[in-house]
Amino acid sequence: NAGVTQTPKFQVLKTGQSMTLQCAQDMNHNSMYWYRQDPGMGLRLIYYSASEGTTDKGEVPNGYNVSRLNKREFSLRLESAAPSQTSVYFCASSEVWINEKLFFGSGTQLSVL
Amino acid sequence: KNQVEQSPQSLIILEGKNCTLQCNYTVSPFSNLRWYKQDTGRGPVSLTIMTFSENTKSNGRYTATLDADTKQSSLHITASQLSDSASYICVVSSSGNTGKLIFGQGTTLQVKP
Numbered sequence: 464n465a466g467v468t469q470t471p472k473f474q475v476l477k478t479g480q481s482m483t484l485q486c487a488q489d490m491n492h493n494s495m496y497w498y499r500q501d502p503g504m505g506l507r508l509i510y511y512s513a514s515e516g517t518t519d520k521g522e523v524p525n526g527y528n529v530s531r532l533n534k535r536e537f538s539l540r541l542e543s544a545a546p547s548q549t550s551v552y553f554c555a556s557s558e559v560w561i562n563e564k565l566f567f568g569s570g571t572q573l574s575v576l
Numbered sequence: 577k578n579q580v581e582q583s584p585q586s587l588i589i590l591e592g593k594n595c596t597l598q599c600n601y602t603v604s605p606f607s608n609l610r611w612y613k614q615d616t617g618r619g620p621v622s623l624t625i626m627t628f629s630e631n632t633k634s635n636g637r638y639t640a641t642l643d644a645d646t647k648q649s650s651l652h653i654t655a656s657q658l659s660d661s662a663s664y665i666c667v668v669s670s671s672g673n674t675g676k677l678i679f680g681q682g683t684t685l686q687v688k689p
Contacts, residue, residue: 503681504681505678565677567620
């Protein structure tokens with residue numbers, strides 16, 4: 464039972480580089496989410512996919528794009544990384560939208576220099 | 577503005593002692609309140625979820641309380657263990673089709689031998 468798997472665990476980028484964070488869940492969940500966690504702040508929602516085939520902006524979507532590739536996979540792309548995007552990124556999933564328990568991946572620590 | 581405030585910001589206790597973490601929220605409309613445990617370098621893991629009508633819920637040595645009138649919740653940890661060292665995050669869910677989760681900034685607990 465892997466749960467929610469994120470790759471990579473660590474990444475260092477230079478300003479302007481692009482990268483994609485991968486997330487996969489094996490719990491047959493309908494909803495998936497991308498959050499960022501910064502020191503002294505609560506987790507903030509970047510994008511979410513309430514169900515396969517749909518994606519919507521969260522509270523901090525600028526500079527990011529997402530793809531719900533299939534029911535299992537939800538990727539987050541940084542097209543042109545900026546130092547302000549240095550953060551820890553978490554993917555999460557739930558059986559249905561929001562009011563169910565979230566299951567989180569172990570996170571990706573991203574540094575943009 | 578929807579907010580979740582946690583106190584204290586950090587806490588150090590001796591192994592075997594009890595402690596209580598606080599969460600005050602100003603979220604409306606309210607759907608449920610959750611407590612998560614986040615070990616260093618890992619994603620948050622759900623401890624409890626309480627709806628409006630529930631005022632106490634336990635998960636082993638963790639007991640959460642909810643007072644929906646005063647919009648306060650607490651997480652009580654009994655007979656602490658070294659493995660309880662972690663960040664504890666209070667999360668409030670706002671109801672509706674555009675429902676959202678509002679995360680507190682967390683309380684960092686260190687249990688010393």
